[in-house]
Amino acid sequence: MIVLNRVDIAVTALSLVLLFSLYFFSRRSTHKNLRGPPAPSYLLGLEYELQTKTFEEGFVRWSKEYGTAYRLQGCLGETMLVVSDPLAIHRILHESLQDYPAAADVRRLFEMIFGKGVISVKGEDHKRHRRVLGPAFSINHMRQFLPLFQRHVNHLSEKWDTVLQGKTQTIDIILWLHKLALDIVGESAFNYHFDALNNKPNELTTALYAFEKLAGEHTPTMTLIQAILRHIPDSIVSWKTKHFPFHGDKVVKRFLEVSNEKAREFLKKAGLDLDLDSNEAKDETGMERDILSILARANRAEDPRKRLSEEEMLSQMSTIIQAGHHTTGYTISWILYQLAAHPEDQAKVYEEIRQARERNSGDFTSSDYDSMNHLNLVIKETFRLHPPVPKLEREASKNDILLLDFPVVCRDGTTIDAVPVRKGQRIKVDITSYNRLESVWGEDADSWNPKRFEPISTHPNGKEQTQVGLFANVLTFSGGPKGCLGWRFALMELQAMTVGLVERYEFSTVTDVEIEAGSIGSQTAVMVVPSVKGKHMEGPKLPLKVTARAAV
Numbered sequence: 001m002i003v004l005n006r007v008d009i010a011v012t013a014l015s016l017v018l019l020f021s022l023y024f025f026s027r028r029s030t031h032k033n034l035r036g037p038p039a040p041s042y043l044l045g046l047e048y049e050l051q052t053k054t055f056e057e058g059f060v061r062w063s064k065e066y067g068t069a070y071r072l073q074g075c076l077g078e079t080m081l082v083v084s085d086p087l088a089i090h091r092i093l094h095e096s097l098q099d100y101p102a103a104a105d106v107r108r109l110f111e112m113i114f115g116k117g118v119i120s121v122k123g124e125d126h127k128r129h130r131r132v133l134g135p136a137f138s139i140n141h142m143r144q145f146l147p148l149f150q151r152h153v154n155h156l157s158e159k160w161d162t163v164l165q166g167k168t169q170t171i172d173i174i175l176w177l178h179k180l181a182l183d184i185v186g187e188s189a190f191n192y193h194f195d196a197l198n199n200k201p202n203e204l205t206t207a208l209y210a211f212e213k214l215a216g217e218h219t220p221t222m223t224l225i226q227a228i229l230r231h232i233p234d235s236i237v238s239w240k241t242k243h244f245p246f247h248g249d250k251v252v253k254r255f256l257e258v259s260n261e262k263a264r265e266f267l268k269k270a271g272l273d274l275d276l277d278s279n280e281a282k283d284e285t286g287m288e289r290d291i292l293s294i295l296a297r298a299n300r301a302e303d304p305r306k307r308l309s310e311e312e313m314l315s316q317m318s319t320i321i322q323a324g325h326h327t328t329g330y331t332i333s334w335i336l337y338q339l340a341a342h343p344e345d346q347a348k349v350y351e352e353i354r355q356a357r358e359r360n361s362g363d364f365t366s367s368d369y370d371s372m373n374h375l376n377l378v379i380k381e382t383f384r385l386h387p388p389v390p391k392l393e394r395e396a397s398k399n400d401i402l403l404l405d406f407p408v409v410c411r412d413g414t415t416i417d418a419v420p421v422r423k424g425q426r427i428k429v430d431i432t433s434y435n436r437l438e439s440v441w442g443e444d445a446d447s448w449n450p451k452r453f454e455p456i457s458t459h460p461n462g463k464e465q466t467q468v469g470l471f472a473n474v475l476t477f478s479g480g481p482k483g484c485l486g487w488r489f490a491l492m493e494l495q496a497m498t499v500g501l502v503e504r505y506e507f508s509t510v511t512d513v514e515i516e517a518g519s520i521g522s523q524t525a526v527m528v529v530p531s532v533k534g535k536h537m538e539g540p541k542l543p544l545k546v547t548a549r550a551a552v
């Protein structure tokens with residue numbers, strides 16, 4: 001057996017660093033003339049620092065300083081391009097999606113977490129997945145979920161009533177709302193009862209919570225390892241994960257295994273098992289309210305050559321559970337926070353609910369929600385200011401040129417309105433900064449102002465906005481053929497949650513507790529969450545004062 005001494009190990013490590021540096025040098029970008037923030041070190045670039053900064057301190061500030069396209073130095077001298085320019089984003093997400101797939105390491109991570117679901121695949125496979133998934137997310141099916149949303153909101157209210165005992169109490173609302181969102185998505189996706197609000201232990205919740213605990217562990221070494229892994233071929237990383245899994249690999253795998261097992265059990269029980277040709281007679285199960293049943297039927301109706309395989313079908317469930325609960329859980333938290341911080345908006349929303357109650361004393365319909373003007377302005381403004389997914393990681397698959405709506409000034413003082421992109425270039429589509437561009441949203445873009453979404457005849461910069469986002473032209477749900485599949489689901493769920501909770505409770509901020517946007521996750525997959533100012537590294541927290549209202 002070969003025994004390596006310390007010198008051997010040091011020489012090997014140094015050689016690897018040199019080899020990677022040479023590799024990165026050969027891939028250095030064409031963006032030398034673009035401006036960007038200085039990096040504190042060659043080894044880590046700005047990547048480690050980014051994980052300790054809030055988005056406000058990093059990306060939002062830099063986009064103000066350097067414009068809608070700038071360079072960002074990653075580990076070992078890698079140059080990344082950050083864009084928040086509407087025209088450039090339009091090209092990346094809408095016009096040329098096939099030339100700007102998700103970066104390879106992101107797809108690899110997504111495949112580990114979600115399996116071979118819609119979020120992990122690209123090209124023709126992605127189109128095939130979207131075709132089968134489309135019907136399950138149609139507006140008509142979404143409306144069928146409304147009673148389910150309302151039932152779970154009522155359940156949360158029962159819990160809060162017990163906590164409040166008729167008094168005003170400070171509640172850290174975030175964990176409650178996270179559990180509410182999880183209960184909703186489990187039952188909607190495949191009639192799975194997480195029973196999170198009841199704190200009921202079950203296999204899938206245990207696997208999910210173990211997975212969630214992984215997020216937020218950052219060290220310089222981990223940052224460097226992750227950066228190096230980005231450039232190692234998939235086959236080698238898969239081999240390593242299979243034969244020498246890290247603790248995190250095992251935890252992630254466990255969640256996917258349990259989710260697949262539960263989805264398979266459910267389909268079997270519903271008579272929709274994935275042995276596609278043998279279940280023609282088992283059509284009427286009466287359970288088509290969940291996404292998986294609708295999906296199974298849509299898949300059967302597809303041309304057999306284009307159907308999703310069993311593995312692909314089951315992977316959609318882990319995808320929907322993960323994509324559909326953190327996002328809505330954090331967004332409803334921000335909505336309630338903004339209503340607490342802006343009592344005049346809360347009063348308007350409450351008044352709309354009160355008036356709607358006079359017309360409808362039973363369960364509200366989706367038309368009732370759509371007719372509440374101020375409620376919908378508040379939701380749109382929250383989407384704009386608080387996107388839970390702050391950026392998308394893309395990679396150019398060929399050389400291209402990104403035209404800019406808003407020219408940027410270069411290091412040599414020249415102004416450019418087009419940025420060349422070479423094959424392999426990593427691009428960060430900066431959702432948060434696009435949503436805050438003064439040139440798009442007006443001078444008060446950093447401030448809360450729901451009225452900006454009232455219909456107007458002219459736009460703040462005097463010209464029509466370039467179409468980028470799926471909803472209200474904010475980029476929160478992304479845009480184009482890979483944009484969020486669940487945006488209608490999320491919108492209706494958030495309407496039901498906001499109305500259900502504001503009708504019963506009054507929310508106000510806690511004196512001396514300031515809230516800011518922190519983040520959890522890694523550079524590859526990060527989420528922005530409410531946290532206590534100065535303590536964002538401690539994770540999501542949102543204490544609010546909650547008072548039960550007298551019945552309307």
Ligand code: HEM
Pocket residue numbers: 118119120130185319320323324325327328331387388389392476477478479481482483484485486487489490
């Ligand atoms: C406020 C709530 C939500 C936000 C902000 C949000 C945001 C996003 C974003 C930014 C993406 C990435 C798109 C891209 O890569 O270009 C995405 C993808 C996705 N979301 Fe959502 N999402 C939300 C809720 C939901 C819900 C409730 C569901 C399901 C019930 C869902 C299902 C999906 C799926 C399946 C994808 C993958 C789409 C694809 O790759 O083609 N999302 N979402």
